Amino acid sequence: MPEKKTEELTDSATYRKHAERAKADKPPSRASPIGTVARSRAPGLVSRSEMQRHILAQDENLVPGHFGTVYYKPVTVGSVELKLEPLQPSIGTLVHGIDLATDLDDPKVVTFLRELWLERRVIMFRDQNHLTRAQMVQFAKHFGEIGASHGEREHIPNSPAAVSAQIEAPGFPDMLLLSSDADVPHIAGGWHCDATWQPRPPMGSVLLCREAPPVGGDTCFCDCYSMWDGLSEATRQRVEHLAALHVGGVIHQMNGVTPQAVHPVARTHPETGRTTLYVQQGFVRRFAEGHDIPEDEEKALLLEMKMQQGRPENTCRFKWEDGSIAMWDNRAVLHSGSGDFWPHRRMMERLTILDFDESRRTPYYSPGNTEV
Numbered sequence: 001m002p003e004k005k006t007e008e009l010t011d012s013a014t015y016r017k018h019a020e021r022a023k024a025d026k027p028p029s030r031a032s033p034i035g036t037v038a039r040s041r042a043p044g045l046v047s048r049s050e051m052q053r054h055i056l057a058q059d060e061n062l063v064p065g066h067f068g069t070v071y072y073k074p075v076t077v078g079s080v081e082l083k084l085e086p087l088q089p090s091i092g093t094l095v096h097g098i099d100l101a102t103d104l105d106d107p108k109v110v111t112f113l114r115e116l117w118l119e120r121r122v123i124m125f126r127d128q129n130h131l132t133r134a135q136m137v138q139f140a141k142h143f144g145e146i147g148a149s150h151g152e153r154e155h156i157p158n159s160p161a162a163v164s165a166q167i168e169a170p171g172f173p174d175m176l177l178l179s180s181d182a183d184v185p186h187i188a189g190g191w192h193c194d195a196t197w198q199p200r201p202p203m204g205s206v207l208l209c210r211e212a213p214p215v216g217g218d219t220c221f222c223d224c225y226s227m228w229d230g231l232s233e234a235t236r237q238r239v240e241h242l243a244a245l246h247v248g249g250v251i252h253q254m255n256g257v258t259p260q261a262v263h264p265v266a267r268t269h270p271e272t273g274r275t276t277l278y279v280q281q282g283f284v285r286r287f288a289e290g291h292d293i294p295e296d297e298e299k300a301l302l303l304e305m306k307m308q309q310g311r312p313e314n315t316c317r318f319k320w321e322d323g324s325i326a327m328w329d330n331r332a333v334l335h336s337g338s339g340d341f342w343p344h345r346r347m348m349e350r351l352t353i354l355d356f357d358e359s360r361r362t363p364y365y366s367p368g369n370t371e372v
């Protein structure tokens with residue numbers, strides 16, 4: 001099945017190595033969401049090419065269209081007329097009517113977007129594919145210092161196992177290209193905040209979709225304030241002053257070293273003063289050393305906390321289109337990409353942003369300092 005390949009992909013040795021699996025007609029690994037969804041969509045088929053044909057036939061003739069009513073709030077900021085569409089009651093706002101290449105020249109627009117971002121945890125935009133990579137960097141710089149591919153520069157993954165770490169955007173070393181196609185499917189699945197295995201994880205992330213699949217590949221976001229509030233009083237008291245160990249994966253290794261960091265279980269958001277639950281499936285392995293909680297109880301507590309992830313009332317789901325952007329607050333939301341879109345292409349560009357105020361970059365818990 002011919003498919004266009006960018007040089008950025010084929011320049012990566014790891015990409016070419018993974019593509020061998022496709023040449024051998026082996027289906028995507030069943031250990032990944034992409035593989036399990038493919039088997040669910042193409043039951044009984046065992047060759048990759050047959051599965052691919054079967055799934056693409058199901059998705060044939062999909063055309064873009066708009067149906068139904070969108071509820072939004074009209075707001076004028078400076079000379080920009082915005083339409084704010086809430087994705088869910090407590091989390092996520094899609095901001096219509098803005099050109100991110102030009103409209104942030106007005107500082108009032110930047111201030112408005114930052115306040116909206118803090119209030120809604122994640123804000124999204126449509127129709128921004130005209131932004132060059134340089135303009136995407138310019139946009140992100142309004143909100144913080146641009147970090148490396150995974151935040152702070154002390155640890156920049158160079159694992160030979162990581163395809164995305166090897167696919168470079170020429171001239172933009174801090175930009176992570178997250179590519180997924182029929183030959184080398186990839187998705188950041190599982191609930192996580194970005195790079196919490198760093199001692200000072202990135203404050204936020206900006207993700208631009210250059211090419212969206214016609215169906216699937218949505219990103220879900222989960223509100224960490226509600227996760228904390230949703231715990232029982234007894235559990236909150238039990239875990240409030242504990243810390244947890246966050247461990248990166250093989251793909252996050254730098255020079256063969258797997259990164260890890262210890263962070264508080266309850267985290268004070270440095271800008272809102274509110275408490276979030278800073279425990280997630282992606283990187284948290286256990287409580288940090290120094291606690292006296294029996295092993296069985298530790299497992300039960302971690303499970304109870306992780307069960308807060310993905311509750312429908314705490315989450316919103318964003319369907320990508322070509323040129324969509326999401327900017328989220330890693331201190332207030334988890335996110336999880338949906339690995340269900342193989343064999344379609346999905347091409348994303350990501351930047352991390354660090355707090356301008358370096359004193360706020362290390363997670364902390366300050367229970368007396370709530371509701372700033």
Ligand SMILES: [Fe+2]
Nearest residue numbers: 188193194335
């Ligand atoms: Fe992520």
